[in-house]
Amino acid sequence: MKHIMTLERREGPVDPMPKAPRPQEEGGGPRRPDTGSPDKDSLMKRMRKVDPKQAERYRQRTGE
Amino acid sequence: MYEEPYRWVEAVGNRRQYLDEQFKQGSPVVGVAYETGILLMTMNKGTPKLYEVYDRLGLGGMGHPADLEKLRFNLLEMAHVEGFNRSPSDVTGGRLVKYGIAPVIKQAFEEVFKAPFIVKILLVELGQKSGKDSFLTINYDGTFEEKSRYAVLAASSAIEQEMTAYLKQQPIASLEEAIGSAIRTLALGDRAQRHALEEGGEHGDVRTGSDQQPVDSETLYAHMRQCLADKTIECALLDRQMQGPTKYRTISLDELGKVLPGHLVTPLT
Numbered sequence: 001m002k003h004i005m006t007l008e009r010r011e012g013p014v015d016p017m018p019k020a021p022r023p024q025e026e027g028g029g030p031r032r033p034d035t036g037s038p039d040k041d042s043l044m045k046r047m048r049k050v051d052p053k054q055a056e057r058y059r060q061r062t063g064e
Numbered sequence: 065m066y067e068e069p070y071r072w073v074e075a076v077g078n079r080r081q082y083l084d085e086q087f088k089q090g091s092p093v094v095g096v097a098y099e100t101g102i103l104l105m106t107m108n109k110g111t112p113k114l115y116e117v118y119d120r121l122g123l124g125g126m127g128h129p130a131d132l133e134k135l136r137f138n139l140l141e142m143a144h145v146e147g148f149n150r151s152p153s154d155v156t157g158g159r160l161v162k163y164g165i166a167p168v169i170k171q172a173f174e175e176v177f178k179a180p181f182i183v184k185i186l187l188v189e190l191g192q193k194s195g196k197d198s199f200l201t202i203n204y205d206g207t208f209e210e211k212s213r214y215a216v217l218a219a220s221s222a223i224e225q226e227m228t229a230y231l232k233q234q235p236i237a238s239l240e241e242a243i244g245s246a247i248r249t250l251a252l253g254d255r256a257q258r259h260a261l262e263e264g265g266e267h268g269d270v271r272t273g274s275d276q277q278p279v280d281s282e283t284l285y286a287h288m289r290q291c292l293a294d295k296t297i298e299c300a301l302l303d304r305q306m307q308g309p310t311k312y313r314t315i316s317l318d319e320l321g322k323v324l325p326g327h328l329v330t331p332l333t
Contacts, residue, residue, distance in 0.1 A: 043141075047148055054152075057310060058144045061116050062137065 075176040083204045084220065086127065086182045088261055091295065092218040092227065092253035093124040095188045097197045098242035101303040101311070102188050105246040107254070107295040114300040116312035118143040118155050120190040122302050126217050127183035127204070135165055135183060152309065157189035161200045161208050170206025180204060184217045190302040190311050216253065223256045243299070243323050251284040254291055285325060 047055040091107040093114075104114050104124045113132070115123045117139050125132040142164045147155045165185070173180045181204060189198040199215035202208045209215075214236075216227040227249050234245040299315040306313065 043145060043148065047144070050148070054144070054148070057119075058140070061118075061140055 072176065076174065079173065079176065079180060080205070083180060083182060087184065087204075087219040088257065090126040090219060090257075092216060092223070092250055092257070093126055093186050094214070094216050094227070094231070094246045094249050094253075095124060095186050095199050096214045096231065096236055096242045096246050096249075097194075097199075097212075098239055099194055099237050100305050101239070101301050102190055102197050102199075103239065103242040103246055104186075104188060104300045104302075105243070105250060106298050107250065107291060108298050109295055112298060114298050114314070116300075116310075117160075117187070118147065119152060119309045120302060120311050121155070121157055121160070122188045122190075122300055122312055124186040124188070124217065125183055127181070131181045131183040132185075135169070135181060135185065138165060138168070139187075157187045157198055157200050158210070161187055161202060166202055166206045166208045168206075169202060169204065173205045186215055186217050188215075188302060190304060192304075194304075216249065218253045219257045219260065223253055223260070226256055227253045239301075240323050243320070244325075246299075247288055247297070247324070248281055248284045250297075251288040251291070252279060255279070255284070255287045 044055055044058065047058060091113070093104070093106040095105075096103050102122065104122055106113050106124055106126070111129050113125055115136055117123050117136070121143065123136060123139065125136070139160055142160055143155045146159070169181050169183070172178060184204060185202040187200045187202070189200070191197045195212070197212065199211040199213075200208055201211070201215050201217060214228070214231045216224050216231070218224045218227060230252050231245060231249050234241070234248075236242050236245050297317070297320060299320055301313050301315060302311045303313060304311065
């Protein structure tokens with residue numbers, strides 16, 4: 001009878017607290033949407049284009 | 065110095081004491097729901113303390129006017145950005161308070177090296193139906209509470225409890241009843257604050273309604289007449305019956321005069 005010797009599989013040392021991959025390391029997968037607050041300075045300008053009445057109310061409420 | 069936990073707790077305690085002191089001379093604010101809307105009422109010496117925040121949102125505050133103005137502007141900005149980016153129906157009092165200004169106030173309160181906001185805020189939101197209104201109060205330390213029929217702001221929690229207990233007993237259905245109850249509650253709160261100041265009670269430790277004689281309406285109206293010598297009543301409504309999306313309007317002194325008891329009209333005019 002032939003004995004086949006197999007080498008014991010050894011694991012190398014691992015980082016106990018691995019860091020999350022940075023966006024450029026993630027590959028071409030979907031990205032997290034940018035949920036940061038929008039540019040507030042242009043809020044009045046954008047609001048005036050989309051809803052002039054809302055822009056007017058904003059101006060009244062802020063006392064501008 | 066504040067690195068030790070005990071020192072930090074001590075510093076926060078001192079800050080609480082300092083802030084309680086600042087509110088002692090402020091005018092209370094009352095918010096009451098009635099059949100077709102919400103009434104907000106307070107007294108001021110010229111600087112307004114009631115504001116519109118959004119279509120169905122109103123604000124009342126007590127404390128330092130500069131701090132109130134700063135937080136009011138933050139709320140306005142937040143409400144309009146939210147309403148513009150999402151939809152006006154997404155702008156709710158709960159979201160503005162829980163994710164908006166309450167964490168900001170809490171952080172300012174706990175950062176003992178910086179100045180805290182000297183402010184207490186009442187944010188009211190008009191519901192689509194009667195009984196669906198919401199009242200949110202935020203304390204100077206960022207603690208918030210949500211109520212459904214009425215809410216008040218006063219110098220101390222003991223006085224607030226006294227005012228709330230009084231409001232609870234009032235039958236409020238019409239606007240006239242709401243105005244009458246709000247005026248009496250305001251007078252009750254202001255009277256309790258003055259007594260606390262005279263007695264020099266510390267940390268808002270004042271006698272409350274439980275150990276006092278119940279105050280009759282005449283005494284409260286008499287106190288209000290006295291207050292109106294150097295202050296003005298400020299009143300605003302969120303009215304479900306108003307046409308269009310905006311439901312906020314202020315009540316002029318003329319309009320208020322038509323509803324108030326005759327002996328209170330003279331000091332107003």
